[in-house]
Amino acid sequence: xxxxxxxxxxxxxxxxxxxxxASTIAAVLFLAAAAVPGxxxxxxxxxxxxxxxxxxxxxxxxxxxxxxxxxxLSRVVFGTRESLLIxxxxxxxxxxxxxxxxxxxxxxxxxxxxxxxxxxxxxFAFPILLLALLLVSILGPSAWTQxxxxxxxxxxxxxxxxxxxxxxxxxxxxxxxxRALGHGPWRILRNHVLPxxxxxxxxxxxxxxxxxxxxxxxLSFLGLGVAPPSSEWGALLDAxxxxxxxxxWLTFIPGLIIVVFALAATTxxxxxxxxxxxGE
Amino acid sequence: MxxxxxxxxxxxxxxxxxxxxxNLWVGFARDGRTRDVVKGVSFALEPGRCVAIVGESxxxxxxxxRTLAGLTGQGAHVHADExxxxxxxxxxxxxxxxxxxxxxxxxxxxxxxLVSLDPLxxxxxxxxxxxxLHGWRSRSARRRKAIDLLDAVGVPEPARRATxxxxxxxxxxxxxxxxxxxxxxxxxxxxxxEPTTALDVTVQAQVLAQLEATxxxxxxxxxxxxxxxxxxxxxDEILVMSGGEIVEQGPAxxxxxxxQHPYTQRLIDAVPGSRTRGERLAPQDRATPxxxxxxxxxxxxxxxxxxxxxxxxxxxxxxxxxGVSFTLRRGETLGIVGESxxxxxxxxxxxxxxxxxxxxDVRLLGTAWSGAAERDRRALRPRIGVVYQDxxxxxxxxWSVGRIxxxxxxxxxxxxxxxREQRVIDLLAQVALPAxxxxxxxxxxxxxxxxxxxxxxxxxxxxxxxxxxxxxxxxDVSVQAQILDLLADLQDEYGLSYLFxxxxxxxxxHVSDRVLVMTGGRIVEEGxxxxxxxxxxxxxxxxxxxxxxxxx
Numbered sequence: 123x124x125x126x127x128x129x130x131x132x133x134x135x136x137x138x139x140x141x142x143x144a145s146t147i148a149a150v151l152f153l154a155a156a157a158v159p160g161x162x163x164x165x166x167x168x169x170x171x172x173x174x175x176x177x178x179x180x181x182x183x184x185x186x187x188x189x190x191x192x193x194x195l196s197r198v199v200f201g202t203r204e205s206l207l208i209x210x211x212x213x214x215x216x217x218x219x220x221x222x223x224x225x226x227x228x229x230x231x232x233x234x235x236x237x238x239x240x241x242x243x244x245x246f247a248f249p250i251l252l253l254a255l256l257l258v259s260i261l262g263p264s265a266w267t268q269x270x271x272x273x274x275x276x277x278x279x280x281x282x283x284x285x286x287x288x289x290x291x292x293x294x295x296x297x298x299x300x301r302a303l304g305h306g307p308w309r310i311l312r313n314h315v316l317p318x319x320x321x322x323x324x325x326x327x328x329x330x331x332x333x334x335x336x337x338x339x340x341l342s343f344l345g346l347g348v349a350p351p352s353s354e355w356g357a358l359l360d361a362x363x364x365x366x367x368x369x370x371w372l373t374f375i376p377g378l379i380i381v382v383f384a385l386a387a388t389t390x391x392x393x394x395x396x397x398x399x400x401g402e
Numbered sequence: 403m404x405x406x407x408x409x410x411x412x413x414x415x416x417x418x419x420x421x422x423x424x425n426l427w428v429g430f431a432r433d434g435r436t437r438d439v440v441k442g443v444s445f446a447l448e449p450g451r452c453v454a455i456v457g458e459s460x461x462x463x464x465x466x467x468r469t470l471a472g473l474t475g476q477g478a479h480v481h482a483d484e485x486x487x488x489x490x491x492x493x494x495x496x497x498x499x500x501x502x503x504x505x506x507x508x509x510x511x512x513x514x515x516l517v518s519l520d521p522l523x524x525x526x527x528x529x530x531x532x533x534x535l536h537g538w539r540s541r542s543a544r545r546r547k548a549i550d551l552l553d554a555v556g557v558p559e560p561a562r563r564a565t566x567x568x569x570x571x572x573x574x575x576x577x578x579x580x581x582x583x584x585x586x587x588x589x590x591x592x593x594x595x596e597p598t599t600a601l602d603v604t605v606q607a608q609v610l611a612q613l614e615a616t617x618x619x620x621x622x623x624x625x626x627x628x629x630x631x632x633x634x635x636x637x638d639e640i641l642v643m644s645g646g647e648i649v650e651q652g653p654a655x656x657x658x659x660x661x662q663h664p665y666t667q668r669l670i671d672a673v674p675g676s677r678t679r680g681e682r683l684a685p686q687d688r689a690t691p692x693x694x695x696x697x698x699x700x701x702x703x704x705x706x707x708x709x710x711x712x713x714x715x716x717x718x719x720x721x722x723x724x725g726v727s728f729t730l731r732r733g734e735t736l737g738i739v740g741e742s743x744x745x746x747x748x749x750x751x752x753x754x755x756x757x758x759x760x761x762x763d764v765r766l767l768g769t770a771w772s773g774a775a776e777r778d779r780r781a782l783r784p785r786i787g788v789v790y791q792d793x794x795x796x797x798x799x800x801w802s803v804g805r806i807x808x809x810x811x812x813x814x815x816x817x818x819x820x821x822r823e824q825r826v827i828d829l830l831a832q833v834a835l836p837a838x839x840x841x842x843x844x845x846x847x848x849x850x851x852x853x854x855x856x857x858x859x860x861x862x863x864x865x866x867x868x869x870x871x872x873x874x875x876x877x878d879v880s881v882q883a884q885i886l887d888l889l890a891d892l893q894d895e896y897g898l899s900y901l902f903x904x905x906x907x908x909x910x911x912h913v914s915d916r917v918l919v920m921t922g923g924r925i926v927e928e929g930x931x932x933x934x935x936x937x938x939x940x941x942x943x944x945x946x947x948x949x950x951x952x953x954x
Contacts, residue, residue: 294795295790295792295795295796295797296795296796296797296798296799298756298796299788299790299796299797299859300809301756301783302754302756302783302786302787302788303783303784303787303809303810303859303863304779304780304781304782304783304784304812304863305780306780313798313809314798317800318798318799318800321800
């Protein structure tokens with residue numbers, strides 16, 4: 123087994139990983155679009171051209187145009203910043219909540235850990251979309267509620283992960299070695315348990331980012347997020363729906379962009395995780 | 403005898419060799435270059451004989467074994483002038499053809515039976531499967547044969563054991579079940595890769611007896627081992643491998659009795675045991691300069707540093723440690739020897755106050771230890787250090803060696819940053835590691851280097867006592883020799899007291915002033931090391947020492 127694995131590891135290491143290369147290129151493009159949309163977009167996002175409405179993708183309009191002749195590529199590029207902000211915000215809320223709740227569940231006293239642990243599990247039992255819908259309907263649709271709703275709904279899954287990480291770090295050999303050196307519990311927590319439990323979350327954050335954008339787009343698509351004329355990807359998806367028979371690219375292309383983003387984020391996340399596991 | 407007759411006899415002997423290997427090379431491609439790990443190995447294995455390949459990690463012995471079982475894997479380049487099983491050429495076989503050979507004509511026994519047996523399949527079924535694949539049609543015949551085989555390899559109650567899954571069996575029984583499945587089809591050759599490593603010495607003796615019985619039935623055995631004493635037990639011929647090459651080859655008695663190659667000599671000298679007591683094992687001179695690290699204030703040579711009185715500990719109702727008492731004096735090495743489950747490691751953890759005893763009392767340096775609150779114990783913890791079998795898991799994976807050592811230096815030493823850095827370098831020098839080691843991650847170090855770092859960490863607190871829990875058990879014999887020498891030097895230098903826990907009788911005899919023999923949680927015999935090994939009194943001690951393979 124070891125010999126075979128070693129041989130496989132050797133062959134895979136010497137080659138450049140095409141999935142990772144593609145994901146990195148995609149991520150760079152997305153970040154560029156978010157930072158300087160004017161440079162990448164061929165037209166202003168709101169430039170009307172009623173004579174060229176609902177045009178199929180062409181050289182002049184690579185992603186086609188919408189019902190009032192706006193260039194879809196430009197709208198996607200200008201929507202990137204809002205989509206990413208919502209994604210980062212939601213993933214950030216999810217992970218901060220997860221670290222707080224997960225740490226309490228793993229490190230709290232008997233009562234605290236039982237209460238927090240149950241809370242995490244009860245919330246975890248609700249489907250993510252249902253929970254997000256519930257929160258939006260309480261808070262009213264807006265970009266901010268979208269961020270909060272997605273963040274809170276996805277937090278319990280990550281909180282369980284954090285709790286597990288902390289519990290396993292607590293039982294690690296290096297924690298016992300630190301105890302044997304006479305180090306106190308706070309010092310061990312600060313030096314060993316928390317850093318080792320939280321480090322894998324770097325990878326989780328990348329994956330959470332992809333997931334958040336998918337959920338946030340879902341809310342927008344249902345009309346519960348950012349409203350038109352915003353060109354946030356989910357909103358584009360929603361706007362295109364009315365023309366799905368005449369102009370399928372209006373729905374299809376924003377959907378594809380969301381998929382590509384989620385895929386790239388997840389791929390990068392898993393690679394980070396793998397290299398962390400190998401200790402690199 | 404005519405020339406023709408002579409020629410015929412040579413041919414006959416050649417044809418009679420069960421396994422012939424001539425000029426075997428195995429390489430693995432890496433970064434576009436091929437790195438050879440086996441370089442021109444040749445030998446002939448005759449029917450009913452045992453050839454052993456001995457070497458340390460990285461010597462290429464296991465790759466040789468796997469190649470001869472057709473398990474080299476992808477990315478390997480195998481080249482040989484000849485690999486023949488009887489008159490069958492194996493050099494150019496494809497995987498499909500190998501499947502017909504492996505099991506039927508070549509049996510393969512791996513080191514760890516737990517990973518090579520299917521966890522969901524009863525061991526009897528595992529053997530039946532081998533029989534079925536090679537044409538045993540009748541189910542009841544297969545079942546009978548499987549039980550017979552388990553019986554033949556010394557598994558008690560074979561009918562019941564056949565229905566159990568691997569995790570329900572002890573390590574020794576698992577290993578025997580694996581031997582049973584390897585010999586199920588009566589192969590001409592059995593390749594055994596470290597078959598007794600990780601087994602207790604009494605169990606090892608039983609497994610070796612089974613291999614010997616297999617050999618007596620006419621099966622040829624290719625034994626791969628790092629352990630010279632195991633090899634001495636059953637090998638007829640020994641190949642010593644180092645760096646992919648055979649450095650010495652000959653009849654077992656000659657290779658072990660009067661080794662010609664310096665590497666073989668070093669390997670044999672490095673084996674600790676009765677004859678090496680008080681001597682250095684590795685050829686190097688004392689490598690550790692006296693760096694005047696802070697010494698623990700000594701109160702005289704005879705004072706008791708650790709006192710354990712009537713300690714007992716139960717896990718889930720079962721007694722793991724049962725009324726254990728001993729004392730450790732300054733500058734002394736107390737060896738605790740026992741097999742797995744004897745309670746020796748739990749005793750060590752109780753001595754370290756990492757486990758609380760249910761009953762009994764431990765005193766460290768004359769003060770309450772086991773009974774004290776953890777908060778009070780913390781101040782005393784730097785005085786008792788520990789080195790584990792697996793140092794890697796005892797290091798924070800994110801930390802460099804330098805940070806690990808700096809973190810271990812007690813705050814009350816009151817060192818400034820630069821002094822701390824210098825102390826880290828001194829500690830590394832003390833365990834004969836270069837100062838550059840401090841920027842490296844433990845993961846990137848060799849096993850011996852990691853263990854040196856672990857020892858340096860234990861020294862960082864200027865302890866009086868160091869508990870060494872199987873601290874050299876995972877190391878190659880030459881590295882083990884260096885570490886044992888280092889420990890002896892440090893003991894001389896700093897008057898350290900060692901509580902040395904090991905399953906290895908040779909190591910225990912080498913290092914210990916006094917020895918405790920543990921089994922079933924109790925100390926059954928206690929005394930001067932030489933006395934225990936020369937004239938063991940308790941039946942269990944006698945069994946243990948009797949099970950020891952004949953010393954090299």
